[in-house]
Amino acid sequence: MPTYQKMTRQERGKEYAILQEKYREILTHERHFDMTRGKPCQEQLDMVSDIFDMLQEPDDYIVDGIDIRNYGALSGLPEAKRLFANILDCRPEQMFVGGNASLQLMYNVLDIGYVHGLLHSPRPWCKEEKIKWLCPAPGYDRHFRLTESFGFELISVPMTETGPYMDVVEEDVKDPAVKGIWCTPKYSNPDGIIYSEETIRRMASLKPAAPDFTVMWDNAYCVHEFEGDYVPFPDILRICAEVGNPDLVYEFASTSKITFPGDGVACLATSEANLDYFEKWLGVQVISYDKVNQQRHVLYLQNRAHTLKLMKRHAAFMAPKFHAVLDILQREVEPYGIATWQPPHGGYFISVFGIPGTAKRALELCNAAGVKMTPAGATYPYGKDPADSNIRIAPSFPPLEEVEQAIEIFSVCLRMAALEKLGI
Amino acid sequence: MPTYQKMTRQERGKEYAILQEKYREILTHERHFDMTRGKPCQEQLDMVSDIFDMLQEPDDYIVDGIDIRNYGALSGLPEAKRLFANILDCRPEQMFVGGNASLQLMYNVLDIGYVHGLLHSPRPWCKEEKIKWLCPAPGYDRHFRLTESFGFELISVPMTETGPYMDVVEEDVKDPAVKGIWCTPKYSNPDGIIYSEETIRRMASLKPAAPDFTVMWDNAYCVHEFEGDYVPFPDILRICAEVGNPDLVYEFASTSKITFPGDGVACLATSEANLDYFEKWLGVQVISYDKVNQQRHVLYLQNRAHTLKLMKRHAAFMAPKFHAVLDILQREVEPYGIATWQPPHGGYFISVFGIPGTAKRALELCNAAGVKMTPAGATYPYGKDPADSNIRIAPSFPPLEEVEQAIEIFSVCLRMAALEKLGI
Numbered sequence: 097m098p099t100y101q102k103m104t105r106q107e108r109g110k111e112y113a114i115l116q117e118k119y120r121e122i123l124t125h126e127r128h129f130d131m132t133r134g135k136p137c138q139e140q141l142d143m144v145s146d147i148f149d150m151l152q153e154p155d156d157y158i159v160d161g162i163d164i165r166n167y168g169a170l171s172g173l174p175e176a177k178r179l180f181a182n183i184l185d186c187r188p189e190q191m192f193v194g195g196n197a198s199l200q201l202m203y204n205v206l207d208i209g210y211v212h213g214l215l216h217s218p219r220p221w222c223k224e225e226k227i228k229w230l231c232p233a234p235g236y237d238r239h240f241r242l243t244e245s246f247g248f249e250l251i252s253v254p255m256t257e258t259g260p261y262m263d264v265v266e267e268d269v270k271d272p273a274v275k276g277i278w279c280t281p282k283y284s285n286p287d288g289i290i291y292s293e294e295t296i297r298r299m300a301s302l303k304p305a306a307p308d309f310t311v312m313w314d315n316a317y318c319v320h321e322f323e324g325d326y327v328p329f330p331d332i333l334r335i336c337a338e339v340g341n342p343d344l345v346y347e348f349a350s351t352s353k354i355t356f357p358g359d360g361v362a363c364l365a366t367s368e369a370n371l372d373y374f375e376k377w378l379g380v381q382v383i384s385y386d387k388v389n390q391q392r393h394v395l396y397l398q399n400r401a402h403t404l405k406l407m408k409r410h411a412a413f414m415a416p417k418f419h420a421v422l423d424i425l426q427r428e429v430e431p432y433g434i435a436t437w438q439p440p441h442g443g444y445f446i447s448v449f450g451i452p453g454t455a456k457r458a459l460e461l462c463n464a465a466g467v468k469m470t471p472a473g474a475t476y477p478y479g480k481d482p483a484d485s486n487i488r489i490a491p492s493f494p495p496l497e498e499v500e501q502a503i504e505i506f507s508v509c510l511r512m513a514a515l516e517k518l519g520i
Numbered sequence: 521m522p523t524y525q526k527m528t529r530q531e532r533g534k535e536y537a538i539l540q541e542k543y544r545e546i547l548t549h550e551r552h553f554d555m556t557r558g559k560p561c562q563e564q565l566d567m568v569s570d571i572f573d574m575l576q577e578p579d580d581y582i583v584d585g586i587d588i589r590n591y592g593a594l595s596g597l598p599e600a601k602r603l604f605a606n607i608l609d610c611r612p613e614q615m616f617v618g619g620n621a622s623l624q625l626m627y628n629v630l631d632i633g634y635v636h637g638l639l640h641s642p643r644p645w646c647k648e649e650k651i652k653w654l655c656p657a658p659g660y661d662r663h664f665r666l667t668e669s670f671g672f673e674l675i676s677v678p679m680t681e682t683g684p685y686m687d688v689v690e691e692d693v694k695d696p697a698v699k700g701i702w703c704t705p706k707y708s709n710p711d712g713i714i715y716s717e718e719t720i721r722r723m724a725s726l727k728p729a730a731p732d733f734t735v736m737w738d739n740a741y742c743v744h745e746f747e748g749d750y751v752p753f754p755d756i757l758r759i760c761a762e763v764g765n766p767d768l769v770y771e772f773a774s775t776s777k778i779t780f781p782g783d784g785v786a787c788l789a790t791s792e793a794n795l796d797y798f799e800k801w802l803g804v805q806v807i808s809y810d811k812v813n814q815q816r817h818v819l820y821l822q823n824r825a826h827t828l829k830l831m832k833r834h835a836a837f838m839a840p841k842f843h844a845v846l847d848i849l850q851r852e853v854e855p856y857g858i859a860t861w862q863p864p865h866g867g868y869f870i871s872v873f874g875i876p877g878t879a880k881r882a883l884e885l886c887n888a889a890g891v892k893m894t895p896a897g898a899t900y901p902y903g904k905d906p907a908d909s910n911i912r913i914a915p916s917f918p919p920l921e922e923v924e925q926a927i928e929i930f931s932v933c934l935r936m937a938a939l940e941k942l943g944i
Contacts, residue, residue, distance in 0.1 A: 133591065141589045142578050148812075154566050165565045165780040167557065195619055196810050203805035207631060211646070211670065222635070222646040238807075245804045246635065356589040359812045380669045381627035383662075386620050386810065388572075388783045 099433030100514055112515045118508050119461065127466030129502045134285070134444030134490045135357050140413050144355045144406070147396040151388065164387035170379055171371075172363070176390040180363040183400045184318060184349055185331040190365045192374065195385045198350040198362035202312060203242055205346050205364070208377045209275070209308070210246050215343055215373045217308040221246070221275065230268055230277035232260035234447060234475030234486045236285040239278040239314065248275070250477035255284070257438070259291035262298045269304035276310040282329050283317035286447040286475055286488040288440025293330060300335040300344065313347040319400065319407050320353060322414035323441040326404050333365060342367045351393055353410075353444065354403060361393045417491040417499045421446055424500065428507035434514035445488050447475070452483040454513040459487065461509035467502045523857030524938050533944045539936050543885065546929055551890030553926045558709070558868030558914045559781050564837050568779045568830070574819040575812065588811035594803055595795075596787070600814040604787040607824045608742060608773055609755040614789045616798065619809045622774040622786035626736060627666055629770050629788070632801045633699070633732070634670050639767055639797045641732040645670070645699065654692055654701035656684035658871060658899030658910045660709040663702040663738065672699070674901035679708070681862070683715035686722045693728035700734040706753050707741035710871040710899055710912040712864025717754060724759040724768065737771040743824065743831050744777060746838035747865040750828050757789060766791045775817055777834075777868065778827060785817045841915040841923045845870055848924065852931035858938035869912050871899075876907040878937040883911065885933035891926045 100108060151157065157164050160174055171177070172193025181188040194201050205214075213220045221227055229243040232253045240250055251268060254261040259281065268274055279299065281291040291299075299311060313332055321327060336344045343366070351360035366374070397403045422439050425448070429435050435450045450458060455472035462469055470488040473481040489506070491499045524532060575581065581588050584598055595601070596617025605612040618625050629638075637644045645651055653667040656677045664674055675692060678685045683705065692698055703723070705715040715723075723735060737756055745751060760768045767790070775784035790798070821827045846863050849872070853859050859874045874882060879896035886893055894912040897905040913930070915923045 135591050138587055138590075141581070141587060145578065145581065145589070148572075148575060151572065154569065157565070157569065163562055163565060165569070165783055166562075167559050167781040197806050197808075200806050207635070207805075211631070211634060220646075222644075238804075241804055245801070356812070357591040358808050359589055359810045377669070380662075380665055381631075382621050382624050384621075384782050386783045386813070388780070389810070389813075 097431055099431070100511075100518055101433055105519055108515050108518060109520045112512065112520045115508055115512050115515070119465070119512065122465050122505055122508065127501070129467045129494055129498050131467065131469050131490050131494060131499075131502055133470070133493065134353070135493050136353055136410070137413060137493050137495070140410055141356060143409060144396075147355055147392050150392045150395040156391075157388070159391055162387070164391050167383050169387055170382065170384050171375055172385070173387050173390045173394065175394045176361065179394050179397060179399065180349065181365070183403060184315060184347065184365055185329070186333050186347070186365045189368055190333055190371065192364040192371055193385070193390055194362050194364065196358060196360055196362060196389070198314070198316070198348040198352070198364075199238055199242070201362055201364045202239075202314065202348055204378055205310070205312070205374065206242060206246060208374065209310070212377055214308045214310060215370055224273070226273050228271065228274045230260075230265060230274060231477045232278065233477060234286055234481075234488070235278060236280060236314070237470075237474040237479065239312070240477050243278070244478065252477055253277070255287055255289065257289060259284070259289060259295035262295055266298070266302065269302050269306070269309060272305035274304065275306050275308060276312060278312050278314070280314045280316055281332070282315060282327070283320055283440060283443025285316070285443065286445035286486070288438065288443045288445060288447065290327060290329070296330050296332055297335060300332050300341060301339045302341070302344065309344065311345040313345050315347055315349045317353070317443040318349050319403055320444070321407065321442040322411040322418060327442070333367065337367070343370050346370065351397070354397065354406065355393065359389065361390050414492055416496055418446065420496060420500050421489055421491050421503050424503040424507060428504065429510060432511060432514065435510060444492055445490055448487045448489060448510075449485050450487060450510055451514055451517060452485050454510065454517050455481060455484045455487050457513035457516060458506070458510040461512060462506055465505050465509070467505050469506070521855055523855070524935075524942055525857055529943055532939050532942060536936065536939045536944045539932055539939070542932050543889070543936060546889050546932065551925070553891045553918055553922050555891065555893050555914050555918060555923070555926055557894070557917065558777070559917050560777055560834070561837060561917050561919070564834055565780060567833060568820075571779055571816050571820040574816045581812070583815055586811070588815050591807050593811055594806065594808050595799055596809070597811050597814045597818065599818045600785065603818050603821060603823065604773065605789070607827060608739060608771065608789055609753070610757050610771070610789045613792055614757055614795065616788045616795060617809070617814055618786050618788065620782060620784055620786060620813070622738070622740065622772040622776070622788075623662055623666070625786055625788045626663075626738065626772055628802055629734070629736070629798065630666060630670060632798065633734070636801055638732045638734060639794055648697070650697050652695065652698045654684075654689060654698060655901045656702065657901060658710055658905075658912070659702060660704060660738070661894075661898040661903065663736070664901050667702070668902065676901055677701070679711055679713065681713060683708070683713060683719035686719055690722070690726065693726050693730070693733060696729035698728065699730050699732060700736060702736050702738070704738045704740055705756070706739060706751070707744055707864060707867025709740070709867065710869035710910070712862065712867045712869060712871065714751060714753070720754050720756055721759060724756050724765060725763045726765070726768065733768065735769040737769050739771055739773045741777070741867040742773050743827055744868070745831065745866040746835040746842060751866070757791065761791070767794050770794065775821070778821065778830065779817065783813065785814055838916055840920055842870065844920060844924050845913055845915050845927050848927040848931060852928065853934060856935060856938065859934060868916055869914055872911045872913060872934075873909050874911060874934055875938055875941060876909050877941050878934065879905060879908045879911050881940060882930070882934040882937035885936060886930055889929050889933070891929050893930070
């Protein structure tokens with residue numbers, strides 16, 4: 097079978113007619129498949145729900161002399177700091193352990209920058225003429241929307257197989273209006289790329305014109321291998337300190353995909369100088385976070401080694417779904433030369449690049465068939481993929497059979513969109 | 521015994537010498553009593569820790585079709601909205617149920633105003649020349665600090681026995697730079713005053729020059745009687761709607777002093793138009809709050825009637841401590857005519873007004889004796905009590921015996937400070 101590009105218009109027309117027939121048959125069934133978001137499935141949540149049994153006796157609520165049910169310990173329980181420092185390979189003194197949402201900690205950092213300025217800001221960001229923010233794309237829509245909400249101009253940076261295109265980043269940061277960059281350095285959302293050591297070192301060594309340039313290092317998938325063993329990952333905070341950029345990076349992580357998306361624990365790691373400054377302003381709005389939930393996580397996860405054992409059990413749910421997607425794509429899409437993708441070994445997504453101008457149409461067809469995916473364009477700043485090519489597949493949530501059906505349907509839709517684009 | 525004012529200088533000198541002797545004796549004992557903050561004691565927290573047993577079976581985590589452990593339901597579980605609407609006497613559609621901190625919800629409202637403007641703002645508050653905020657004083661230091669942190673000018677408004685002095689408020693709001701007011705309408709912090717119906721109606725009926733003037737209505741002690749029965753309290757949102765001011769008020773409450781300060785649930789109630797606007801911006805920074813904890817509270821508290829039964833059990837811990845303070849003050853301070861206070865029936869504080877110029881000195885003496893109280897001045901904007909008179913007593917946290925000892929010591933210190941001021 098030739099690829100669609102190599103087919104004649106007549107051959108493509110014939111192929112399209114066959115797919116149209118299939119699609120009509122698909123439409124006769126009612127379906128509601130949700131693949132919009134990277135979230136664990138119910139079996140994964142059931143698996144970890146014994147975390148709620150960790151605290152039983154009144155004495156369990158007194159930890160290091162702190163009553164974990166009362167006010168206090170804004171920056172987190174000491175043992176929670178040690179746990180997350182162990183997971184991220186940084187020091188407990190660099191750690192702030194918060195509530196259930198790392199996204200909100202990211203907002204807090206940007207908001208402090210906006211209202212007061214960050215540690216090295218000449219003035220609050222709200223007093224700046226213009227602020228620009230680097231957005232390696234495809235990337236995470238909620239990151240982009242955070243910076244967009246403050247009115248910052250979002251600047252796309254191409255992604256490569258080793259992370260953001262650093263030549264471009266190094267050039268862009270010469271503009272003093274460029275105040276920061278978003279990064280998901282391990283199993284990037286959506287490409288599943290692990291930044292190379294060279295990328296990490298170049299990121300840590302940036303010499304931006306803005307004295308308060310900030311790397312938002314969202315290490316959301318730091319222990320989230322679903323294939324193979326844990327991949328060690330450099331501690332960027334240490335490298336930053338070594339190269340004389342100690343306050344460049346705010347790192348984030350959470351247990352949203354280790355325990356629960358809604359009821360996990362989020363953390364932030366940065367230099368002690370940044371942390372002092374952050375706590376000063378954060379202490380105005382929060383007295384303390386849910387330390388009972390922090391303590392549950394301390395007892396349940398223990399340390400990185402123990403957490404990795406749990407992640408293997410998550411992988412047992414995740415891997416079959418990812419394999420199903422990759423197998424079906426290989427069988428139903430790959431032969432036609434209309435899309436490319438890289439099989440990830442961790443994270444929550446598969447990123448498919450269709451031929452330009454086909455993503456929106458493919459997902460429109462999917463949607464009409466009851467298969468909801470992340471909207472086309474969502475992975476780019478302002479929700480606009482200039483090539484209309486990237487599609488994010490999030491197979492974790494639905495049952496395996498639904499994932500299979502959904503990707504079968506997606507394959508038909510993508511092929512139809514490609515044929516329409518190429519001409520029939 | 522004559523009051524200190526009526527004593528001759530010589531009599532005061534003699535009295536001071538006796539107190540000095542007592543104080544020297546006090547100093548020979550090492551004490552670390554913490555009465556700085558209104559927080560429940562450990563027995564109260566132990567009493568409600570069975571809330572953690574409310575969820576047991578996997579099915580308990582699926583509520584109204586929502587997996588409460590996963591992402592989703594940003595504005596709160598429907599049953600949680602019903603619970604808090606019942607407690608506050610408003611409608612579930614006006615309710616937003618969040619995380620553990622009502623202070624953070626208050627920050628969120630002000631921050632949205634600062635970054636984007638509120639619903640009726642002509643422009644974001646960060647673009648305004650100057651913003652002023654009304655602060656009925658004495659009041660809650662964390663309220664004042666929130667507005668201070670944005671650089672707003674804090675304007676003191678005197679408190680009366682029926683709430684803020686409304687003649688002053690009505691005059692002040694004619695200034696278009698005045699964008700809002702702080703209120704703790706039931707068992708105000710620290711005076712324990714319940715706003716009168718007339719005050720509430722006048723507050724709801726304000727005609728401020730600023731179209732986005734906002735009443736921050738912190739109903740922190742809505743069901744927190746420790747003496748006598750529940751005191752019904754008007755729903756200000758309904759009154760606002762009736763008088764044509766539907767979007768004037770954001771109301772806040774939490775279970776910080778019903779279940780746990782650190783691990784409770786906070787809520788916000790406002791008009792549906794305000795709520796839509798709030799959720800639009802809040803949804804940028806948070807995907808969802810801890811719904812497992814919300815559901816625990818739904819099952820544990822059930823409704824207002826059931827919650828009030830629990831509050832009676834809290835009262836059994838609280839009332840003896842408040843009575844001890846009031847009894848000792850009556851015995852050890854009242855005869856000397858050097859301070860006034862009103863016995864509260866709910867809330868977490870007793871507010872003592874010493875003769876001007878004695879609060880700081882009295883607490884300095886207390887502090888040296890190992891009795892830590894809320895710093896003098898904290899109850900006023902910028903931490904400055906112009907009369908240096910108000911002292912907030914927070915007797916809830918230490919054991920009863922410590923409260924008794926602490927107030928005995930405080931009485932000695934207050935008397936010494938008064939004598940020093942009057943001249944010895």
